[in-house]
Structure formats: structure tokens, C-alpha cells
Amino acid sequence: MVFATSGTSGRSKKGHAEAEEFIQSALDALSAHVAILDKTGQIVGVNRAWRTFADENSLADRSYGIGTNYLAVCDTSSESLADVGPRVSQGIREVISGQRSQFELEYPCHSPVERRWFVVRVSRFDWYHDVRIIVSHQNVTELKQVQIELQDNTNRLEAIVNNIKNGILTIDVDGCIHSANEAALQIFGYQHDTMLGKCVGTLIVEPFEGEPLRKALRGENGYEFTGVDVNGEQFPIMMTLRPLRLDNGRMYTCIIEDITDRKRVEEERLERERVTVALEKERELRELKNRFLSIMSHELRTPLASIRLSHDMLKKYQHVSTQEERDQALDNINTQVELLSDMVSDVMTLSRSESEGLELEPDDVDLITYCRDVVEEFQFNYHKTHRIEFECDERIIRAFLDRKLLRRALTNLLSNAIKYSIQGGKIVFSLKVDGNEALIAVTDSGIGIPEEDQPRLFEPFHRASNAEAFNVPGTGLGLPITKQIVELHGGRIDFTSVANKGTTFYIWLPLQR
Structure with a gap:
């Protein structure tokens, strides 16, 4: 009767035995390794899971520690548990003395063939006016492995996010910043603790509302804003928002790209294009001028030569030429003058149309x-x-x-x-x-x-x-x-x-x- 106390009658012992049997059955049904201690720290009972663990790990004590002082065992833990045992014994003593109602500690307990983690939980209860301490060791290896994998994934994700050149913020529906990667901090010049909690609207010049916000929320390949860094310096940014549906509410991923360099490159490209266009126009004007001079010199030469020929004929042969010959010469001069007039008129018309319309x-x-x-x-x-x-x-x-x-x-x-x-x-x-x-x-x-x-x-x-x-x-x-x-x-x-x-x-x- 490990749960019984001294000085009980036969009928009481029978009742206590039934209670002890009931409690033992309940403890045996648990997956945790459970030991019951008295107020001195001595083990007075263990459950089936405790005994099974002892058998699987080849523990020599066939009494499974019953009668052993568990505080002493913890105080003299092996080297692998040297930093765990004293903490557990201290926690048990504090529960026994009533300094705390319970104690809990997660600890590693690796075997040669596998990595394991346990959580020890200590609490007290009264057993017929006497103090009993229940110590349970729960195998949390699977949970711990999931936590480790989750943490590894989180670390990898953080490493990836922090190595992305674009700034990444998470914001709530009010625009309040909940997280920021390293690039976002560098873009705006803030420290991590001063960035969190700020409204994203304070990082841009334009009001964070209206059509620009709607376009950004639709993720339309980014929308251009004017960013403001911690020193008040303004610079161009491209912002895209993507919705995040989380269990605790709606959030947004805010992707920010500093496009200062891109803008500079684009301006340089446009300037080169303007220069190229200007040079091309200048070349075309030179060609146009040369073509004009070439054509006009050629086209003017013929009528002028014809006018000179008719003039010389009239002057030289005035007294010997017939009236019909003189009329023909004058008609030719008139025709050539009209031709020249048309050429000049064409040039004037084109010039007027290009200058004033x-x-x-x-x-x-x-x-x-x-x-x-x-x-x-x-x-x-x-x-x-x-x-x-x-x-x-x-x-x-x-x-x-x-x-x-x-x-x-x-x-x-x-x-x-x-x-x-x-x-x-x-x-x-x-x-x-x-x-x-x-x-x-x-x-x-x-x-x-x-x-x-x-x-x-x-x-x-x-x-x-x-x-x-x-x-x-x-x-x-x-x-x-x-x-x-x-x-x-x-x-x-x-x-x-x-x-x-x-x-x-x-x-x-x-x-x-």
C-alpha cells in the first residue's frame, strides 16, 4: 500500500486499497512516465509507462526506483543531465514546500540511437492529510522535432527574406507595420524596433489612399510612390501590396523597391535618345539643305540660261530678227520667269507651312x-x-x-x-x-x-x-x-x-x- 498512511483501521485500509488500486489503474493508463513522491522526495509509486521506459533503457533496478529518494537522484544526475537534474530537484523542493503550485521544464534526454526530448511536470496533492508529489515525464520528441523543423524553416525564410534586395513589410488593414526585412530597414534608414508599429503611410509622400492605393492593392505590377527616409530625404519607390489571409485577421505583404537607380538609368537612356534624335534631325536638316541647294541650283540654271539666251538674241539680232522671232523670245522669257516664280512660290509655301502653318x-x-x-x-x-x-x-x-x-x-x-x-x-x-x-x-x-x-x-x-x-x-x-x-x-x-x-x-x- 504505497499510498496508505499509518494508523488506519481495517475498514479504512480496505477503502484506501481500493482507492490506491483505482489511482494506480488511472496512472497506468497515462502515456507519461509518472512517479509519486512523498514529502521527503522518496518514490512511493510509479506507473506502467515508467516501468516500461526503465525496461527499454536497461535500468538495473527492478524495483523501478520505488523507495529511492528522487531528489538525491536528481542532485547526482549523470553528466548528460548535469544541468537539468539540479533544476528539477529545486523545482520539486519548491512544490513540496508550497513555494509554487507546480513546476515544468523541457529537457533533452538523448540516447545513443535517437534524439529525445521530455517535459517534466511536478505538482502536489493531498492524500489522507498527507502530502504527495506527482512527477510526470512526457516524451515530446515528435512535437520538439516539429518545432525544430518549423524554426529551421522560419530561419531559412528569414534568411531568404533578409537577403532579398526589395523591402518587404507586413501591415494590417490600418497600415500599421508588423514586420520588416533588412532591405526595408536599409531603404528607409530605420532600426527594426523603430520601424515596427509605424504606419506605412508615413514612409511615402502621397496619401496612402484613393486610386494609387487601390492599384497597389490590386497588385498591378507595382505603383510608383515617393518614399521618405528617416532623414526626410525623398526618393522614388515602387510598391505592390498582396493580401495575406491569416487566422487572426487580414494582413498585407507590402513589397517595396527603391527605383532611384532605375530612374537614373531611364533618364540617361531618354537623354541619349533625345541626343540621338537631335543629331538625326540635324543630319536630316543638313541633307535637306544640301538636297535643296543641289536641286535649286540645277533647276534654276535651266530657266536662267534660257532667259539669257532669249535676251542675247533680242539684243544682238534686234534689227535683223522678224517680229515673230522677237515674240517667241519674249514668250520664252515669260514662260521661264513663270517657272522661276513657281519654284520660289513652292519654297515660300513650304517654309510658311512649317513655320506658322x-x-x-x-x-x-x-x-x-x-x-x-x-x-x-x-x-x-x-x-x-x-x-x-x-x-x-x-x-x-x-x-x-x-x-x-x-x-x-x-x-x-x-x-x-x-x-x-x-x-x-x-x-x-x-x-x-x-x-x-x-x-x-x-x-x-x-x-x-x-x-x-x-x-x-x-x-x-x-x-x-x-x-x-x-x-x-x-x-x-x-x-x-x-x-x-x-x-x-x-x-x-x-x-x-x-x-x-x-x-x-x-x-x-x-x-x-
């Missing part, structure tokens, strides 16, 4: 009559060299147009059709309604435009490569001016061309409604 003075125009008049003028002037036809099946087409500018555009197209067509060639000027627009088409059967020249056809001073081969005069200004005039009217221009077969230019102009 052409001024549109629209008027209500009967487009059929207007176009027929332009074509008839060319028919009159070129009826000996080309067949020029006007086609229109419409009864009336009206539009708001600048008569002077549109005549310039149509004249350029007809002049080009004549210049680039062989003598006797056919030119067709057609006019019709195309939806809400008037469509004008000028078709020739001339030398066409080489495919490689077509993309640059509307550039100032650009001429097709076959123009010089066929000795076709021109400044390369007619089509750019025509395009500007058409677009000024809200229209558009296009063309189709096949080398050695001909070209058709199309102009669409908005109709009057």
Missing part, C-alpha cells in the same frame, strides 16, 4: 465646275503634247474648300502627270462621290515610281530615282505641299504606281452636309 480660307465650292475649269486650263496649254480627259458622272458635288490652295494641289498633280508621261500620253482626271467624301483621282501612263522611292515620296526635296534618268525637271516640293493642303482640308492623299506603267494619285475631301 498655312491659313485656310474655305468657301462653298461647286467641285464639279471647279475641277473642270482646272482641267480645261491644262487642256488648253498642253493639247498639243498630251490628251487630258475629265470624267465625272455626278450631277452636283459641293464642299467647303480654299479655292486658291486646292488649285495649287490639283495643279501640282496634273503638272507631275504631264512631266512624267511621254509626249502624246493620256492623263485622266476623275471626280466622284465616295461615301461622305469627294474622291479625285489623277491617272497617268508615265514612267511610274520605283518601289524603293515610294515610302519617301512626300518628303520635301525627295525625288524618285528615275526622275533624273528621264531628265524630268522638278524641285521635289510639289507633293509635300499638296499633302499639307489636302490634310489642312481634313482630307487625305494616297497613290498607286507601277514602274514603267503609270501612277494614280487619290485625294479624298470631306463633302458639305
